[in-house]
Amino acid sequence: MPFDAIIGQSRPLMILKRMLHSGNVAHALLFSGIAGVGKHTTARALSRALNCAGGSADFCGVCPSCKKTATGMHPDIMEIAPPPDKHVIKIDQIRSLQNSIIYAPVEGPWRVVIIDQAERLNKEAANCLLKTLEEPPQATVLILIASSAARLLPTVVSRCQKIAFAPLSGHDIRTLLERAGIPADTAARAAAHAHGSLHRARQLLDGSLLEDFNRLASMMIARRAADECFEMAATLAKAPDRLPALLILLLEWLRDMRLCRHGAHAEQLFNPGQADALMHAARQIEPLRLNRQIAQVCRLMDDPQRTYNMQLGLESLLLS
Numbered sequence: 141m142p143f144d145a146i147i148g149q150s151r152p153l154m155i156l157k158r159m160l161h162s163g164n165v166a167h168a169l170l171f172s173g174i175a176g177v178g179k180h181t182t183a184r185a186l187s188r189a190l191n192c193a194g195g196s197a198d199f200c201g202v203c204p205s206c207k208k209t210a211t212g213m214h215p216d217i218m219e220i221a222p223p224p225d226k227h228v229i230k231i232d233q234i235r236s237l238q239n240s241i242i243y244a245p246v247e248g249p250w251r252v253v254i255i256d257q258a259e260r261l262n263k264e265a266a267n268c269l270l271k272t273l274e275e276p277p278q279a280t281v282l283i284l285i286a287s288s289a290a291r292l293l294p295t296v297v298s299r300c301q302k303i304a305f306a307p308l309s310g311h312d313i314r315t316l317l318e319r320a321g322i323p324a325d326t327a328a329r330a331a332a333h334a335h336g337s338l339h340r341a342r343q344l345l346d347g348s349l350l351e352d353f354n355r356l357a358s359m360m361i362a363r364r365a366a367d368e369c370f371e372m373a374a375t376l377a378k379a380p381d382r383l384p385a386l387l388i389l390l391l392e393w394l395r396d397m398r399l400c401r402h403g404a405h406a407e408q409l410f411n412p413g414q415a416d417a418l419m420h421a422a423r424q425i426e427p428l429r430l431n432r433q434i435a436q437v438c439r440l441m442d443d444p445q446r447t448y449n450m451q452l453g454l455e456s457l458l459l460s
């Protein structure tokens with residue numbers, strides 16, 4: 141059955157199936173968890189199940205409603221996200237949504253609104269959405285998707301039924317990658333560095349990401365000309381979606397170098413296959429500089445709202 145095709149989220153699926161069976165559907169749900177664990181896939185599956193003509197607590201995939209949702213053509217299922225060139229969901233998008241959900245669903249029993257990256261609702265948009273959460277229209281379900289409930293206004297969170305999505309296991313990520321045709325050894329390597337996120341595992345399979353990592357790692361050891369550092373920082377800052385995966389790789393590598401300096405065994409490293417190269421690199425860098433770099437990478441990773449100037453931070457890291 142289609143819900144069963146979602147891997148590694150048995151608890152959220154159990155809650156949702158129970159909700160569908162009982163017919164007691166919450167008007168606002170908040171799916172929270174790191175990127176790449178199945179929140180969006182589950183939200184779409186729920187929107188299908190609510191409108192499926194099959195009449196079970198799942199969706200059939202073949203009825204007219206399921207076919208329309210699969211192609212994004214169902215008039216009662218809407219999705220909102222930050223515009224491609226923007227970082228925030230603005231109040232205009234929420235007002236437009238509110239105008240379009242005044243009337244009853246057109247075709248199915250339920251209207252479903254998926255708000256992706258809800259942590260990017262700006263304050264005005266979030267406050268505007270509160271009105272809808274307080275007085276939801278009939279037969280309407282709002283599904284907010286966020287990396288963490290803590291990044292939303294408490295007044296928004298308190299009006300939603302919260303469903304937490306856990307990081308995926310390495311085994312689950314390997315299974316999903318292999319299902320997508322990735323060779324087993326490549327899938328295993330990406331899963332080992334994915335920290336529970338299929339999204340991150342897929343980024344790690346992108347050859348250019350590893351190229352950037354290798355260049356960045358070499359720049360950590362040997363000081364480079366300022367022009368080269370500025371150019372690298374500018375290039376990386378232009379692709380902010382790749383940065384989390386890149387910074388995790390870098391942090392693991394720096395941490396491994398520090399452990400190597402203290403005589404750690406290969407099995408204690410994130411990169412056990414590169415123990416010799418790490419030891420060689422660790423001998424070339426002063427301990428204080430290494431500690432400073434680790435602190436700087438942590439600071440870049442901890443910036444949840446991207447308010448920190450990423451390019452400036454990267455320049456500072458590369459020039460340190």
Ligand SMILES: [Zn+2]
Pocket residue numbers: 191192193194199200201202203204205206
């Ligand atoms: Zn169906």
